Amino acid sequence: MDLNAVAVNTWNTYTWKPAPAEADIIPPRAEGANPRQWAATPKDGFHVLRHTCASIMLEAGEPVVTLVRWFGHSSPAITLGYYAHFMPEAGNKGRTAIDGLLGERGDRQSGRNSPDSPQAR
Known part of the structure; x- marks a missing residue:
């Protein structure tokens, strides 16, 4: 277990979503709502940056096996399932x-x- 890892739900709830909400990019959390309840959709979450990074790396020619290691996928098949269309070569x-x-x-x-x-x- 990586003790330096940040739980994605914690990051999204307390760090990521408050920033774009403050900038009026996504709706703010409703008054009195549970801290994890945001009107923003999952596409507004931090995870979208992971997909952006992976697609840019693949378009640049980074090997799939490298992304498997970086992103913690259990096999290249999972990585390719998400990102194969970003491999123009x-x-x-x-x-x-x-x-x-x-x-x-x-x-x-x-x-x-x-x-x-x-x-x-």
Whole structure:
């Protein structure tokens, strides 16, 4: 157990949500409400920054196994399940290797994105 870890609910309730509420970005907590009751939706929580960080790292080419370790996922399958669509280079290295093997170097310029990626659509 990491004794330096901060519980996400504690962070969201007492640190994260009060800041954007004070800045009028999210609704304030209702008068007399339980400290954990915010009108803000989960997308307004601190967890969204985790997703932002992961997507930026993958788009920059960080290996999935590194994100698995950083984010504490139990397997690469979990990380890929959430973030595979943020990997614009997916399949490009393999296609380039096969093209080279088949002698098609430079004959066709393959796009930056995999044809299977959402960016290619």
